[in-house]
Amino acid sequence: MTETNKKRVLFAVIGAVIVVTLIVIFALGLTKTGDRERFNMLTLAREYIARGDYDRALDLLDRLIIKDSSDADARALQDEALNLKTAARSAADEAARAGSGDAGALAQSLGELGKSLERTASTVAQGATQSGTTGPTAAARAAADASAAADAEKAAAAARKAEEEARARSEAEAEAARRKAAEEELARKGAAVRAQMEAVNALVKEGRSAITAGDYSTAKSRFDGAVSGLPAGETKFSAQTFAEIAEGYYDGYKRAPGSTEGLDAVKQAQRTAQEAIRSDPSDARPHYTLSKIYNDFEKPDLAQGELEQAVKLDPNNYLYAYELGKAYYKVKKYPEAQRAFESITVKLNPKYEPAFFNLGMTYRALRNDQGALGAFGGAIKLKPDYVLAHIQTGKILSSRSDYSGAIKSLQTALSFEPGNITALRDLGVAYSATGKNAEAEKVFEKAMNLSPDAVTAYNLAKVKFDLGKAADALPFARKAVELAPAVALYHYQLGLTAEKAGDLDSALLAYAKAAELDKKGVDARVNLGSLYLESGFVDKALAVLEEAYRLDPRSFEANNNLANAYGIKSLFDKSVFHYEAALVLVPRDTTVLLNLAKAYVQSGSLPKARDTYIELLKLAPTTWDALYELGKTYLSLGDTAAAKKTLSELLARKPDFRARAEVESILAGL
Numbered sequence: 001m002t003e004t005n006k007k008r009v010l011f012a013v014i015g016a017v018i019v020v021t022l023i024v025i026f027a028l029g030l031t032k033t034g035d036r037e038r039f040n041m042l043t044l045a046r047e048y049i050a051r052g053d054y055d056r057a058l059d060l061l062d063r064l065i066i067k068d069s070s071d072a073d074a075r076a077l078q079d080e081a082l083n084l085k086t087a088a089r090s091a092a093d094e095a096a097r098a099g100s101g102d103a104g105a106l107a108q109s110l111g112e113l114g115k116s117l118e119r120t121a122s123t124v125a126q127g128a129t130q131s132g133t134t135g136p137t138a139a140a141r142a143a144a145d146a147s148a149a150a151d152a153e154k155a156a157a158a159a160r161k162a163e164e165e166a167r168a169r170s171e172a173e174a175e176a177a178r179r180k181a182a183e184e185e186l187a188r189k190g191a192a193v194r195a196q197m198e199a200v201n202a203l204v205k206e207g208r209s210a211i212t213a214g215d216y217s218t219a220k221s222r223f224d225g226a227v228s229g230l231p232a233g234e235t236k237f238s239a240q241t242f243a244e245i246a247e248g249y250y251d252g253y254k255r256a257p258g259s260t261e262g263l264d265a266v267k268q269a270q271r272t273a274q275e276a277i278r279s280d281p282s283d284a285r286p287h288y289t290l291s292k293i294y295n296d297f298e299k300p301d302l303a304q305g306e307l308e309q310a311v312k313l314d315p316n317n318y319l320y321a322y323e324l325g326k327a328y329y330k331v332k333k334y335p336e337a338q339r340a341f342e343s344i345t346v347k348l349n350p351k352y353e354p355a356f357f358n359l360g361m362t363y364r365a366l367r368n369d370q371g372a373l374g375a376f377g378g379a380i381k382l383k384p385d386y387v388l389a390h391i392q393t394g395k396i397l398s399s400r401s402d403y404s405g406a407i408k409s410l411q412t413a414l415s416f417e418p419g420n421i422t423a424l425r426d427l428g429v430a431y432s433a434t435g436k437n438a439e440a441e442k443v444f445e446k447a448m449n450l451s452p453d454a455v456t457a458y459n460l461a462k463v464k465f466d467l468g469k470a471a472d473a474l475p476f477a478r479k480a481v482e483l484a485p486a487v488a489l490y491h492y493q494l495g496l497t498a499e500k501a502g503d504l505d506s507a508l509l510a511y512a513k514a515a516e517l518d519k520k521g522v523d524a525r526v527n528l529g530s531l532y533l534e535s536g537f538v539d540k541a542l543a544v545l546e547e548a549y550r551l552d553p554r555s556f557e558a559n560n561n562l563a564n565a566y567g568i569k570s571l572f573d574k575s576v577f578h579y580e581a582a583l584v585l586v587p588r589d590t591t592v593l594l595n596l597a598k599a600y601v602q603s604g605s606l607p608k609a610r611d612t613y614i615e616l617l618k619l620a621p622t623t624w625d626a627l628y629e630l631g632k633t634y635l636s637l638g639d640t641a642a643a644k645k646t647l648s649e650l651l652a653r654k655p656d657f658r659a660r661a662e663v664e665s666i667l668a669g670l
Contacts, residue, residue: 045077196231200241203229208248216252216261220268223248239280246273246289257296266293284313288320291327300331311340318348322355329362337362345378353382357389369396385416391423398430406430421451428459437463448476454484461493470500481510488518495527507531515544522548526557533565541565549578556585560592563599572603590620597626601633609633624654628663635666644670 045057061078207222223245230238249269256262270293273286287310294303307324314320325340341359344352360375373396379389390413397406410427413420424447431440444460457480464473477497480490495510508531514524525548532541542565548558563578579596583589593616600609613630616623627650634643647663657663 042073042077049077193231193234196229197234197237200226200229200231200237204241204244204248207245208251211248211252211255211265214255216265219248219252223268223272235279239276239283239286242272242276242279243283243285243289246270246276246286250289250292253293253296266296269293282313284310284317284320287313288323291323295327300327303327304331316348318344318352318355321348322352322358325355325358325362329358329365332365334362334365338366345375351382353379353386353389356382357386357392360389360392364392364396369400372396387413387417387420387423390416391420391426394423394426394430398426398433401433403430403434407434419450421447421456424450425456425459428456428463432459432463432466437467441467452479452483454480454487454490457483458487458490458493461497465493465497465500470497473497474501474503486517488514488521488524491517492521492524492527495524499527499531504531504535508535520551522552522555522558525551526555526561529565530557530561533561533568538565538568542569553581554585556582559585563592563595567595567599567602570602572599575599576603576605588619590616590623593619594623594626594629597629597633601629601636606633606637610637622653624650624657627654628657628659631663631666635670640670 041060041063045060049057058078203222203226207219207226210216210219210222226241226245230241246269249265249272252265253262253269257266269289273289273293276283276286287306291303291306291310294300294306304324304327307320307327310320311317311324321340321343325337325344328334328337328340338359341355341362344350344355345359349355356375356379360372360379363369363372363375373393376389376393376396379386380393383389390409394406394409394413397403397409407427407430410423410430413423414427417423424443428440428443428447431437431443440463441460444456444463447456448460457476461473461477461480464470464476474494474497477490477494480487481494484490491510491514495507495514498504498510499507508528511524511528511531515521515528518524525544529541529545529548532538532544542562545558545562545565548555549562552558559578559582563575563582566572566575566578576596576599579592579599582592583596586592593612597609597612597616600606600612610630610633613626613633616626617630620626627646631643631646631650634640634646644667647667650657651660651663651667
């Protein structure tokens with residue numbers, strides 16, 4: 001249903017409610033008394049209410065109640081009139097919001113935009129058929145979309161949808177009230193002027209209907225006719241007419257923004273809105289139209305200026321305050337955005353849930369997570385199925401390591417929208433962070449089936465890898481690299497997964513690519529060097545591992561692997577150096593202690609070797625190789641008694657020692 005039709009339906013519904021109410025009250029009045037004067041006064045009051053003349057109706061009803069304070073019919077009708085009057089006033093406020101703008105833009109700036117529109121229209125007219133242009137800012141938006149994360153774009157689209165739904169409700173009410181007020185104003189005019197105004201209104205209505213139907217030429221003809229027929233001296237009516245025509249032209253632009261007609265429509269919208277401002281500088285409505293134009297043509301400063309003027313002219317209009325808050329947010333004026341959104345949530349319309357949501361996003365930008373949680377909670381209280389608010393709550397709780405709370409919020413979001421990709425991804429991450437990898441696996445699989453992307457493929461590969469399913473993880477690790485070949489982390493995960501699955505060639509290539517992409521990445525270089533060592537390419541291993549060590553001299557893995565490589569090359573002093581460095585980082589690592597002791601032996605530092613073996617055996621008494629090597633070290637040091645005692649202890653404690661024959665041979669010679 002179009003916006004215009006929505007407004008018509010709402011107006012009709014309001015009218016129907018009034019009529020039904022009046023019929024009921026009318027029937028009650030007839031059955032209660034035959035008092036003719038009272039009957040006539042009630043009837044007249046009902047007629048006044050039907051026309052929207054609530055004050056005159058209330059005067060009559062006050063007289064009846066003064067006569068008889070127990071007159072239930074008069075009191076019921078009085079309550080009805082008061083409620084309708086309040087609703088009309090509130091809706092009138094909304095009406096201004098629906099079409100406000102700002103007269104404060106500089107003529108020079110407006111002229112520049114006009115020239116920009118002219119140039120754009122000319123370009124489209126010349127090249128639309130060849131290029132398939134869809135709008136003056138299509139290229140810029142496409143570039144922004146391409147650089148944004150897929151889930152962020154989908155979240156933004158969902159936010160726009162929720163916002164538009166809320167705005168549509170408000171603007172429909174506003175339009176109904178605006179038209180009601182216009183009819184009342186029309187009724188007060190003389191017959192000749194009223195006839196002119198009615199003719200103008202009819203032409204505007206026909207023009208907007210033609211716009212809705214996509215008939216731009218007819219719309220323009222009707223709008224031109226309406227302008228030509230404006231009654232002299234009626235500046236306020238003229239301003240209102242220009243404002244509505246500007247809105248109509250803007251609607252025409254939005255229907256086909258890249259067409260020649262669409263661009264002509266937006267130029268007309270700009271010019272007509274300016275004419276409305278000249279006719280009545282106190283009217284906020286045309287400024288709002290201008291702000292929308294400036295936003296569409298990516299002129300945020302001009303849009304902000306128009307909205308500031310609109311709010312100044314109509315400070316009680318929550319929609320203008322809301323749009324101004326968004327304008328501030330867009331240019332990162334977060335404190336100003338916060339004040340704008342808070343003016344709505346605290347005073348102007350505490351039931352407008354998009355304001356709470358955007359306030360939450362503003363708090364997040366200000367790094368006030370506690371405030372953001374409160375704002376998102378406000379949005380959820382008003383709209384329990386506000387999926388984006390639940391998701392943002394989950395994100396904040398995850399960032400605070402409150403994963404159980406995050407999981408609850410994200411599950412709630414998914415209960416309303418089971419296919420929400422962002423919620424699925426975030427839920428998977430929360431599960432994974434709490435070690436619930438099986439649950440995370442299911443969630444990531446669902447997200448991957450719904451909308452494959454590199455991040456989800458990586459997360460699914462990692463979860464499967466952590467679950468010990470390297471073979472199952474491998475296709476997803478490869479998919480992540482395929483979808484995002486420039487991300488080093490994805491290549492690194494592919495290397496881990498391929499290595500674990502036994503595909504060493506793929507692992508080597510993946511680690512090498514990760515190292516190429518991440519010039520400061522240590523882990524990929526360490527793993528690549530380790531694989532080179534295992535494959536017998538010691539020189540290649542040394543080159544990569546030395547680079548890793550230069551990047552991070554405090555890397556335990558880099559030092560340990562370098563020590564191994566230097567040992568293979570018989571560069572024992574260097575081997576000892578890096579084993580010692582590794583032990584400083586992880587002092588109780590028994591494998592490094594064993595290797596260091598061996599390196600000490602190979603470098604001729606037998607006392608150090610002896611002491612290291614003894615230290616190791618205190619930490620791990622059943623390290624039989626260490627006990628064996630300690631016995632031989634004692635022998636090399638000339639301590640025959642200690643050697644005999646140590647080797648005898650080995651055979652006594654480990655009769656099935658792998659080198660028993662060698663031990664017995666040594667003992668026999670002592």
